Amino acid sequence: MPYRIHWFKKNLRFQDNEILLKKDNSSSILLYIIEPELWLQKDMSQRQWDFIWESVESLKTDLAKHNLHLNILSGDAAEIFQSLHQKYSFTEVISEQETGIHWTFERDKKLKSLFNNLNVNWIEYPYFGVKRGNHNRDHWAGSIQQIFKKPLINIEKYIDQSEILDFDEHEKPVNFYDKTPCPFRQKGGSHQAHDLLDTFLECRGENYQSEMSSPITAEHSCSRLSPHFAHGTLSLRQAFQLAEKKRFEIQSTNKVFAKSINAFLSRLYWRSHFIQKLEDEPSIELKSFIPLYDDIRDQDEEKLQSWIKGETGIPFIDACMIYLRNHGWINFRMRAMLASFAAYNLWLDWRYYAPPLAALFTDFEPGIHYSQIQMQSGTTGINTIRMYNPYKQSEEQDPDAHFIINNIPSYKNVPKNLLHYPETVTPFEQQLLPSTWKSPIVNVSQSSKKAKDTIYGIRKMIDHKTLAKSVFLKHGSRKSH
Structure with a gap:
């Protein structure tokens, strides 16, 4: 009897998971691979791994309830698949399409070559709305609506048994590029995700639209589902449909809540839109959308460390960074402000500060992160220049x-x-401040003006206009046709 491998990557859930669909009578091997080398990459961290491991354990428990066994192996993915093929001669691998960092992109290219040599068919189910290969951006918005509204997968169509492999026990990674402690990190697992979605749609999300911008109110009013979407413990489609159902129920009785749900739904589309950018052009993790911006900024280690540790002397910037370090999450506006400060006020190359910032996010999603970092750094050429004034x-x-x-x-x-305007501290006031007080490492207004003059100077170039048009045609957001 032929074997088929169901490889869990960033889809760590039982519900609404296409890779569990039964196709024929082949024997199924459910697999998760721990890849130690992945955790040595600059944008990966122990906090992300801890969340993932909780999610893997949760998934294993959910599968066991349905007589399915998740095999967990550790090592190089290509070597593992080679060994599995020697022993089980599998003919097919099924996984979800992954739009990840450069390292995972190269790993998947290596695996594709290996599977071709072994005559193994690798089926990759698309991530919600993200298309691989040639496609028309003009019709993208309409097609993703259809995907989100498609019925959830019935578990009766799932495989009903799987193999237990006779392989060595897995080893968890012990070496991480980033091991910054994260005492208030969110917990992983599908049950955690569903609890968050339930409370968000029941009450927490009522004022989401008006309270998402402040780090004070956002902690409660935001869905807090981003790490679960990033690691696939909750189906984007399931969240969309439950939110739409809630909106329909309250649209005539609670217009404030209904508008907040509209804002939440738009951000589900937004996720796939930005992941699509990285899928279409993997190099945006390493190169500016517009090459004219590639070599204009600095790589200043002292400034980087002051910023990433929350020691810039701008209290609000530092408070946001400290909160992020301790929680692994902060709301979107504050993320944008932190990136803007690094790019414009500290004048740091986005390729220099983006990886260590990514490592602090439990919800790190490469497609969103690197697209947004370039937007906040002004290197896309098609987005409005936004310089957030931290004061x-x-x-x-x-x-x-x-x-x-x-x-x-x-x-x-x-x-x-x-606290709001530390640059106004007088010498007398300085003597009365606590010993932990830090003076600003940069003048906000002067650095903003210098950055603005440089960026707008590049935007006026003839070459820039030509390149920007090309970027828009490939990546620009448009409404459904």
Whole structure:
């Protein structure tokens, strides 16, 4: 009897999972591979692994309830598949299409070559709405709506038994490029994901649209599902359909909540839109959309370390970074502000600061991260230049400085005006500040002006306009036709 391998990658769930569909009477081998080398990459971290491992254990438990066994092996994926083929002569591998970092892209190219040599058919089910190969961006929005509204997969169509492999026990990775402690990290697993979705649609999400921007209110009002979407513990389609159902139920009785659900649904489309950019052009992890921006910025290690450790002397910037380091998550506007500060005020090359920032996100999604980093750095050529003023954001999003003080407790007796505008501290006031006080490492207004002059100077070039048009045709967002 032929064998088929069902390889779990970033789809760590039982519900609505195409790779579990039964096709014929082939014997099924369910597989998850721990790849130690992956965790040595600059944008990967122990916090991400811890979340993934909890999710793998949760998946294994869910599968066992349906008489299915998840085999967990560790090592180089190509070597593992080679060994499995020698022993089981499998003829097919099924997995979800992965749009990952450069390392996983190269690994998958290597595997494709191996499977071709072994006459193994590798079937990759597309991630929600993300198309591989030639496609028309003009019709993309319409096609993803159809995918999201497609009925969820009935588990009665799943395989009903699987093989237990006779292989050595797996080993967890012990070496990580980033091991920054994350005491308040979210927990992994599908049950955690469904609990979050339930509470978001039941009550937490009512003021999502108005409260998502402040780090104070966003912690409660945002769905907090991003790490679960990133690692596939919850189906994007399932979340979409449950949210649509909730919106239909309340649209005439609670318009505020209905608008918040609309905002949430738009961000589900947004996820796939940005992942599609990386799928279409994998090089955007390593090169600017517009090459004219590739060599204009610095690689200053001292500035990078001050920023990534929350020691820039801009209290709101530092509080946001400290919160991110401790939680593995922060809301979108604050992510954009942190990136903008690194790109414009510190004038750091986005390729230099993007990986260590990615490592701090439990919900790191390469397609979203690198597209957004380039947007916030002004290197896409087609997006509005957004330079977030950290002082303005501090006053608007944290007017009473509660967020700053919660994350930097030693600042609790510092006057609010100095927390919001540290550049105004006088020599006399400096003597009264706590010993932990840090003076700003950069002048915000001066650095912003210099960055703006440089970026807009490049945008005026004739070559830039030609290149920007090409970027829009390939990656630009358009409405359904």
